[in-house]
Amino acid sequence: MKASHSEFKYLDSVDRIKEILNSSDNNFEEKGSIPSRDSLTYTNGFYVKCSAMFVDIRGSKELTEKHRRPTLAKIYRAYISELVAVMKGHPKVSEINIQGDCGLSYR
DSSP states (O other), X not given: OOOOOOOOOHHHHHHHHHHHHTSOTXXXXXXXXXXXXXXXXXXXXXXXXXXXXXXXXXXXXXXXXXXXXXXXXXXXXXXXXXXXXXXXXXXXXXXXEEXXXXXXXXX
16 A cells, blocks of 8 residues: 555544454455556455565674775675566566665565
């Protein structure tokens, strides 16, 4: 779900939680792939076949002790560039999320 700012209201939260917990057990549709963000709501749910791949630079903390800018920037840029290229190379990857030196793709 794409985040957009809205004021948090405690009582609205309680109502949403109650509605979800009291909803029908039949309110979950089988899907062959992850549905678009636009089709996700608080009142629906989907069963999907999904895989996730998590990639991280082993020992990346030590890189900051050995290297400084711009060398670190080049290392991270090369790593992220290739990480994205590999993940985009699979036809079923629908989303890529990079946080720091770790990448996660969804299918």
